[in-house]
Structure formats: C-alpha cells, structure tokens
Amino acid sequence: MECGVRRAASRQSAERRLNAILNPLMLYVGLAAGAVGVLMALPRRRINPQIIGTLIAAASLGGVLLHLALRGAEAGQMPNINFYLFAGIAVLAGLRVVTHQRPVYSAMFFILTVLSSAAMYVMLGAEFMAFALIIIYAGAILITYLFVIMLATQAPTEDAVEALNPYDAEARDPLLATMLGFLLLAGLTGMLAKGVDSIQPAASIAAQQEVAANLPGKVIRDLSARGVFDGLERPAEETLHEHWDVHAGLLTLDVTDTDALRISLKNERIAELMPFAQFNMATLDVGDPVFVHLPESVQASNIDGVGWALIAEHPMSLEVAGVILLMAMLGAVVLARKQSQIGETEKAAAASKFLHVEGHES
Amino acid sequence: MMTVLLATAIHGAVPADLSAAGGFGAITLYHYLFVAMVLFALGVIGFLARRNLIIMFLSTELMFQGAGLALIAFSKFHLNHTGEVFVIFVLTVAAAEAALALALVVLLFRQRETLDAEQWSALEG
Numbered sequence: 001m002e003c004g005v006r007r008a009a010s011r012q013s014a015e016r017r018l019n020a021i022l023n024p025l026m027l028y029v030g031l032a033a034g035a036v037g038v039l040m041a042l043p044r045r046r047i048n049p050q051i052i053g054t055l056i057a058a059a060s061l062g063g064v065l066l067h068l069a070l071r072g073a074e075a076g077q078m079p080n081i082n083f084y085l086f087a088g089i090a091v092l093a094g095l096r097v098v099t100h101q102r103p104v105y106s107a108m109f110f111i112l113t114v115l116s117s118a119a120m121y122v123m124l125g126a127e128f129m130a131f132a133l134i135i136i137y138a139g140a141i142l143i144t145y146l147f148v149i150m151l152a153t154q155a156p157t158e159d160a161v162e163a164l165n166p167y168d169a170e171a172r173d174p175l176l177a178t179m180l181g182f183l184l185l186a187g188l189t190g191m192l193a194k195g196v197d198s199i200q201p202a203a204s205i206a207a208q209q210e211v212a213a214n215l216p217g218k219v220i221r222d223l224s225a226r227g228v229f230d231g232l233e234r235p236a237e238e239t240l241h242e243h244w245d246v247h248a249g250l251l252t253l254d255v256t257d258t259d260a261l262r263i264s265l266k267n268e269r270i271a272e273l274m275p276f277a278q279f280n281m282a283t284l285d286v287g288d289p290v291f292v293h294l295p296e297s298v299q300a301s302n303i304d305g306v307g308w309a310l311i312a313e314h315p316m317s318l319e320v321a322g323v324i325l326l327m328a329m330l331g332a333v334v335l336a337r338k339q340s341q342i343g344e345t346e347k348a349a350a351a352s353k354f355l356h357v358e359g360h361e362s
Numbered sequence: 363m364m365t366v367l368l369a370t371a372i373h374g375a376v377p378a379d380l381s382a383a384g385g386f387g388a389i390t391l392y393h394y395l396f397v398a399m400v401l402f403a404l405g406v407i408g409f410l411a412r413r414n415l416i417i418m419f420l421s422t423e424l425m426f427q428g429a430g431l432a433l434i435a436f437s438k439f440h441l442n443h444t445g446e447v448f449v450i451f452v453l454t455v456a457a458a459e460a461a462l463a464l465a466l467v468v469l470l471f472r473q474r475e476t477l478d479a480e481q482w483s484a485l486e487g
Contacts, residue, residue, distance in 0.1 A: 080389045083393060087397045090397060091397065091401070094404045094405075094424055097404070097408065097424055098417070103416050110423065113424065117401075117431050120397070124394070124434050125438055126434050126438065128446070129449050133453070136456075137423075137453070141423070144464055145420060145464065148467055151471075165476075167477060167478035167479075171413070172479075173411065174411050177411035178411070181406045181407035184406060185399055185402075185403035302446075306443050310447050313444065313447070325454060327458075328462050335466060335469055336465040336468050
C-alpha cells in the first residue's frame with residue numbers, strides 16, 4: 001500500500017518534471033518543423049531553397065532548445081547562456097555538415113561542431129576529454145579528411161572553375177532519409193520526455209576522495225609543499241591510508257615538534273586546515289594526534305579520475321585499443337599503396353644502378 | 363575569443379547546477395541528451411541522404427560526436443569516470459575508422475575518378 005502511494009507520488013513528480021522540461025506537443029511540432037527545414041536544406045538539382053531550409057531547421061530546433069531556456073526563465077532563474085550558445089552552434093554546424101554542397105566546407109563546419117562539443121565537455125567538468133577531443137578530432141582526424149578531400153577531387157576545368165560535382169549537388173532520397181532521421185529523433189526524445197524521473201548525482205566529495213586515496217604520493221607532495229608537515233609526522237606513502245578517514249576528509253597525524261608546529265600555525269593558510277590544533281595549542285605535546293582537514297587541491301582532478309579509471313579498471317581495453325590503432329595503420333598503408341607492375345628488366349637495371357653507386361662510394 | 367568563452371564556461375560551470383537537478387534554470391542531463399540526440403540524428407540523415415563517400419564518413423563522425431556527448435554527460439551525472447574512458451575508446455575507433463575508410467576512398471577514387479556512392483552499387487551484396 002505504502003509502496004503504491006510512493007510510486008504514484010513519484011510518477012506525479014515525474015509528470016510534473018516532464019511538463020516542466022519538455023512539453024511533448026511543442027517538442028513534436030518543433031521536430032516536424034525541423035524535419036521540413038532539413039528536407040529543404042538538403043542539396044537538390046533544380047530549385048534549391050537551401051538557405052530557407054537551413055533557417056527553418058535552425059529556427060525550429062533552436063525553438064525547442066529555447067523552449068527549454070524559457071521554461072527556466074519563467075521559474076525566475078537565469079538560464080545558463082553558455083550551454084545554449086554552444087548547443088546552438090553545435091547543432092547549426094552539424095546541420096551545415098550534412099547539407100553543404102562543398103565537402104571542404106562540410107569538414108570546416110564539422111570542426112566547429114567538435115569545438116563546441118569540447119566546450120560542452122568543459123561545462124560538464126571533463127577537461128581532459130575536451131582537450132583530447134580538440135587535439136585528436138580537430139587536429140588529426142579532420143586534417144586527414146581535408147587531405148583526402150583534396151586528393152580525391154577532379155581538377156577544375158578552365159571554363160567551370162566553380163562547378164560542383166553532380167554527386168555533391170544532389171541528395172539521394174532526401175525525403176526518406178529525413179523522415180527516418182527525425183522519426184529516430186522523435187522516438188529518442190519522446191523516451192527522454194517520459195523516461196527516468198530522476199538521475200541524481202551522488203555525493204561528490206567522497207567519490208573524489210576515494211580516487212585521491214589511490215594517489216598517496218600526490219597527497220603527500222601537495223601537503224608537504226604547503227608546509228603542513230612542519231612539526232607533524234610525515235607518513236610514508238604506503239601507510240597514508242591508516243591516517244586517512246576518506247569519508248570525513250580528515251588526516252590524523254602525530255605531533256613531533258611543538259615549536260615548529262607553533263611557528264607553522266602562525267601561517268593562516270595552515271591554521272585553517274587544523275582548527276583543532278590551533279585551539280588546543282597550549283596543551284599539545286609530542287605524540288598527541290592532530291586532525292588535518294584536506295585542502296581542495298588534494299582532491300582528485302578530472303585527469304586523475306580518468307587516468308585511474310583507465311589504468312586500474314580497464315587495462316586490457318587499453319591494450320586492445322593500441323592493437324586496433326596499429327592494425328588500422330598497417331591496413332591503411334597496405335590499402336593506399338600504389339600497386340605498380342615493374343618488369344624484370346627494370347628491376348635488374350635499378351639493382352645494377354644501385355650496386356654501381358655503392359661500389360663507387362667504397 | 364575561444365579562451366574567453368572557455369573561461370566563462372568554466373566559471374558558469376555545471377557542478378553547482380547539478381545539485382539542483384529539479385531547478386528549472388539548471389542545465390539537466392536532459393539538455394545534454396537532447397543535443398546529443400540531435401547530432402546523432404543529423405548524422406543518420408547525412409549518411410542516408412548524401413552521395414559523396416567522404417561526406418558519408420563525415421556523417422558517421424557526427425554520430426560519434428553525439429554518442430560521445432551522451433557518454434560524457436552520463437559519466438558526469440553518475441560521477442563515474444568509466445564513461446569518459448569509453449569516450450577515449452570511441453576516439454580510438456574513430457581514428458582507426460577514419461584511417462581505413464579514407465584509404466579505401468582514395469583507392470576507389472583512383473579506379474573510377476568519382477566519389478559517388480551510387481557508382482559503386484556493384485559492391486552491394
């Protein structure tokens with residue numbers, strides 16, 4: 001009985017959140033308008049309403065996003081401008097990637113998409129992945145694409161320098177493709193609107209300190225650079241966990257030198273880490289325990305977390321990824337090599353020339 | 363300009379907003395998922411509708427972008443770094459795929475001087 005009541009209450013709150021976040025009717029109308037826009041924006045041979053189509057698609061997809069933003073404004077909170085800015089850039093640039101008639105421009109717009117998703121990664125606190133994305137995608141993969149676009153293009157003729165390739169100028173089954181794509185999008189967003197009623201983030205301090213607990217060297221180096229160990233025992237890396245209460249974020253250290261501790265407590269930045277020691281300074285003696293609060297910087301950063309998860313939890317996948325990259329490199333070399341037929345006499349001539357040069361040098 | 367935008371992005375950073383998951387002005391998981399889905403759907407449309415082989419592969423990269431954004435958002439909202447590790451592998455696969463697919467494209471272009479996918483319909487099963 002109680003369980004049913006609770007389920008009903010949670011369903012009610014889920015419905016409220018659904019109405020607050022995405023009004024489904026607005027959503028589907030927006031998506032349908034977006035589909036019409038994309039359909040118009042796809043390249044076509046005779047009449048080409050590309051600009052109008054892009055505007056319609058951008059306006060309707062932006063409208064759905066703006067709908068989300070306005071809901072926020074109604075509730076009296078400022079929407080996070082940065083998110084909407086970068087999300088808008090990402091979607092618009094993605095739209096141009098699939099609709100632009102010239103491949104080079106498509107690649108350039110894709111770089112824009114990559115940059116704005118990197119900005120969204122930064123907003124999500126994933127700095128490492130943001131910069132990896134820019135370096136790998138915008139720096140390496142997209143340059144490969146640009147090279148191939150330049151390699152695999154017919155040289156323009158004198159009289160038609162700006163001519164488009166026929167296969168760039170016309171889309172294949174634009175209606176079917178757009179319908180399928182937006183049906184997929186409607187299904188996914190519909191699920192999103194109904195779906196999970198709450199995904200609450202866990203308590204973050206303990207999670208971050210659990211990662212930091214795996215990196216004792218970093219913690220000790222950081223504390224020692226702050227001068228926390230003046231007058232206190234300096235634990236070895238192996239035994240640090242015995243002194244550390246991870247959930248409270250407290251270290252328990254013994255006093256070794258009361259004079260040095262008294263001097264170091266004059267520094268406010270150290271004193272605020274040890275309020276207990278500062279309060280009891282007069283009665284503290286050698287061997288007494290002191291509680292040290294861990295400063296913010298000791299907590300594991302995003303890179304620490306990713307590195308730990310990668311090396312400690314998925315070492316095998318890392319090896320497999322390396323093998324995949326090696327195989328891809330070998331495969332690309334084998335595929336792209338020009339297969340030329342050299343006759344036996346030419347081979348002999350080249351060999352004798354090589355031998356002749358060698359002999360001359362010696 | 364980009365650095366200024368990145369800096370503002372860091373200062374208006376999400377973690378404070380995350381705690382207010384029910385707040386209306388906060389950026390929730392839904393917002394990120396919506397953007398990820400739109401990118402993915404655009405990639406699908408591009409792959410189906412375009413005839414240029416290079417653009418078709420570029421559309422698959424767009425789908426990777428959508429998947430990566432969703433993974434990062436989930437990883438952040440669950441405070442579990444495995445999602446970010448998965449994005450590293452997505453990047454690996456994307457790089458391998460780009461190298462191989464583009465080598466194939468260059469090979470095909472050498473044979474027929476065209477990038478039109480329809481011209482290669484003889485390859486279909």
